Amino acid sequence: MRDLIGESKSYDRNGKILEAIRGQNSYLPQEPKRIKFQKMAQSPYIFYRGTNHLFWADFAGSWRLHQFGGAAWSRTWLQGDSHVYNMGAFKHQGESVCFGFDDFDDSLVADYQYDIWRFSTSIVLDCWERHLFDAETISTALDTFSSSYLKSFKKTIKAEKLFAATFTSNNTCKPLSEFLKKTEKKSSRRRMLEKWTIGSEKRLFRDNPSKVKPLDAQRSEQLRAALNSYRKRRDESLGLELTESPMQILDVVERIGAGTGSLGNQRFYALIRERDHGSEEHDLILDIKLQHQPTAYGYMSREETDEYNQNFSSHAIRHADAYRALSDFPDHHLGWLNLEHESYSIRERCPYKRDFDTTQLSSKAFLLMAKQWGEVLALKHRRAARRLANNQATSPFEDKLNLIAYDQPSEFQYFVRSVSQPYAEQVRRDWNDFHVHSDALMMQ
Template sequence: MRLLPWSVAVLVTATLVTVPAGPAAAALTRDPVTVVYTRDHALHVLNGGATDDDLAARTAKLASSAWAFFRGTSPLYYRDLGELAPSAYATGGSDVWITGDAHLENTGADRGADNVEQYQVTDTDDAWRGSWTWELRREAVAIVLAGRANGRSATAIAGDVDTLVAEYAQWIDKFHGTGDELTWRLTATNTSDLSAALIADSAGDHRSDLLARWTTVSGGTRTFASDPELQTVPAATRTSLINAVASYRTTAGEPLSAGEAVVKDVRRRLGAGTGSLGRFRWYVLIEGDTTSTSDDRILELKQQVDPAPKQLAPTATTLTGGQRPALALRWLANQSDPLAGWASVGTVPVLVKEKSPFAEDLAIADLTSSAKWDDTVRDIGRLLAAAHSRADQDLTGTGLSYSADAAIDNAITSVSGLQAETRAFATGYADQVTLDWQSYVAARNSGRPLY
């Protein structure tokens, strides 16, 4: 495929879409549609076509906007990083644990393990060991694309990227040599604007509301409700899910007793996520703390595949399956879901988490003012700094024998230089994402197979 120049106008589904001019980058020797197809087709084959309904839904979601396309194609981003010039600030040999899929909507409020509401990173499906610059750059690209989607000016977006980098560098420096990252987190006492509003919403949530959304009680027994997003499963799958929960319960950060993990009902969840659409995702209703129906819990079991950054560092860690994202969540987020663990449903490796009644995810549509943008970007910079600083020699099992915050702090020899480099990369790559999205839309409209 001939790559288009950075500034181009393309007719997409009868709408003229103009890509803003940005800094030129090295030509990428790939067809983005083929890269995405290859990954999705592999999932189609792996699951024997059983998740094709979600793969079809995924094509529609990826085609809906450049922002959604970026959210759902992290493997393409990491493939491209392998061809583009690395950051001048990349640490030489000192890799760290990264979330792997940093973007604005992979953060949100939830109730911590100690019952205190907090703002945190929420997705570790792509967690892996690699350069912190991969993550910082991905978050910066997300800020550019989300800013454009919200109609922010190029000047404002550039300022947002600079704020992200400055805040990240400042908090890496604060954590360097102190160990404060092990206990630091964002709560109602140190946030404002949208982050604080999400925390307040989380504090006002109740388990009964989540149970009312997905379940019903009849004859004193709670089961899943009839819902187009919940699909009944064959008897063999039900048995496999019951067995998976039995093996999972001792892997949780706070292990469940056999009585707490009694399975009451199971369903396959349809239509959830963007990057994970096309993977098996099951909901399992379990007993909870008591035999009362009021404290039943919903577990989410999500199929795991190789994380996107692995293609750049295939031997960085030997952790696999659901164990990798479950442990990464504990390392990267303070007071994270105590029920996170892992299992296999038959031969399908899964990450197990509670479907939290208190989760309030960030949505870019809620960033309606410059103040909200500024405060949210600052909070995300702090979250990434804390995450990268936590998962090192200070925590058992990470495989890192050194201080990640020290390595990163020593690598950032110039904050202004890192800002300029990140700003240029993010602007140029956001232009490329928009072109790639347009190619994907054209391929979908022409009937080209996408999975």
Template sequence: MKPTVRYAAAVTAALAGVGPLVTAARAQPPLTRDPVALVYASDHALHELNAGATDDDLRTRTDLLASSAWAFFRGTSPLFYHDLGELPPSAYATGGGDVWITGDAHPENTGADRGADNVEQYAVNDTDDAWRGSWTWDLRREAVALVLAGRADGRTESQIDTDVDTLVSEYAQWIGRFHDTDDEADWRLTSGNTAHLTQSLIDKAAGDKRADLLAKWTTLNGTFKADPELRTVPASTRADLVAAVAAYRTTAAEPLSASEAKVKDVRRRLGAGTGSLGRFRWYVLVEGDTSSPSDDRILELKQEVDPAPKTLAPATTSLTGGQRPALALRWEADESDPLAGWANAGNVPVLVKEKSPFAEDLSIDDLTSSTIWDDSVRDIARLLAAAHSRADQDIPGTGVTYSADAAIDKAITSVPGLQAETLTFAKSYADQVTSDWQAYATAKNGGRPLF
């Protein structure tokens, strides 16, 4: 049985004893379920899948989830989609119900990086949960994220209301624009059409240097540094990773030659991510363009499991493993990482990406004024609209046989109505997340097993 199949089976089995769930008749949270049991189910399944080998990161994960409502929301997308399945769908989910969504929409899953054409851009940068489903799932998750991030940042409820309304109106406006022009094919956010924080992140990306990243993680002589976040691996794992890189290199949009992909050193990366904590994550140092260590590349190989939205639409695509998020990134963001690809490290399906020297992720801590909040929300909404619009009939292989932007545009029959519905959902569900986080923190402090 493949690892992803075992993981899904384990989650299903673990959820069987969770207890009573609400019916679809309930319009809003609170929900009648045990959030701690649901999070335990998915994390315990990962513990079993990896035979305890990633329990160190699972322990880190429990600390992080218990630290704040924002961190809890970021790290529990399976709980969100479980709840979506119990709650009434959006009244606007009448079209665009089978489009490629990012799956884990929130502000910190965007950032600046150097594009495939060597132009710095601000884009969606995490597709681990990408799947085919309703555009409303992404919009609702992004809206909940804005409420929780706003509360964490000290925004007033009135300011938060404006943030969510801006998200929806900007999303709808750009869906309409893409429908009318088909601009989504090559649209992106660069230094010429952004402002404030996103412009700053792009400027930082433009100033970043490969030498700085290599100096942080490597000896500059073909090996990784001794670092508490990097762990040596057994010889058998190293062999699996060498084989994985050899298999991966031709799956990238811009394939690496055998000499460029020559493996120099490998490590397991600890403590990275939030939702992905507890999955295997490896860094592999490869040769790069020349034999000089100055242009070595660090590849990141991240274990992939079934994406959270799959529970709501289990048969919309047959793409699995690392191929699904790699292709989704290629489809949802223009000029995205040209080295994104996939392989298996032994029996572990992995997404392979370059650990980019030019990446500058957005952090909600950087949202320091109402002006920055407003501009950032608009940019995030545009990215979401572009992602949903791009991956359709116009790109071979997506499996979506119609115009996604046309279907979504038709479904949005009232922007004020969609705003009101989204705001009601987002604020109510954010309250639920806060209650769930408090229950999780109480369970952790009480010594309840969490994975």
């Protein structure tokens, strides 16, 4: 499907797109598929979020990578499904509310430009979503984003500062700072538990048929058994000191109706209670999610898939490695488990997790956010590349981007525009065709 980036045009794209969507979602039961397709039919941007496989089919291995990468130096951990709404607020133990990536299901090691192209396309689609169609404003937003990303590589950052850097209300632009302050003020573990659970001493999940459903006795027993040993296996696998605090499993349920691209994937919530340093009790929710191969896997070269298979014994372990490489602070409950020969990621359901809503932003505020998004993406890529280089003082990835930042900044900006703007138009055309045929696809 690479006609839109200057390659073959020898087939009917519309038919291929519908066939690809049908195949990608063939494993889903009828009801989750119907809900997902209804979401995707709402707008080009939501369609884009639900069809990451089309992006990778169109761009994986593209000759355009060689303009500013396409080599060993340009590889780092990617988010893999980067877009405006895959950055949000989060908070881990003892830290401030931060801003960054909050989804690592599609993360992998590949050329950094994939994240830039996908994110910049989402900027265009998000503008259209907000009924902002002025071409000059959109181009300025794209230039602000790509320029901000590139400028971040102009100065050397010592390892201790790089790995400790965060984006909080104290060092971000006004719209983001206000959002983070509001999130910290309005969110807490107590409020999250009140929303999702009932009781205190014998806390259980609330009856909420649209979001959770009970597990049968056999499934519940299987999940509890796997959870009881997951931390020991994780710590031993990573060579970590074994976690001593006991974990009491209070309740387990199936999570339904969550996400867009991952909607319908098997997912569970576990309500657990553990002691902090042997004294205070804490109740929290673990998010347990079936991990498939990252979307890009099906479009990688044989050499790349062999490397992936050699490095990761399961997709959930790959998810944990990506989380540690790209996130600001490790989730203390991060891990994985196996259930009926499938691998599941485990992480705490963050009480402060919240998407940044762009719908009310003025054009000026949107440009401030475009600059911020570029800085965040650059830091994540840079930190991950340094970890791939065994935490050395710098990395070839940083050195090369430093040269591009000084020698070809305007060319880099133009190139990002030349990829993202036409592709956003293509996404809109694909969405139009999907919108017409979505009812029929739901029944297949």
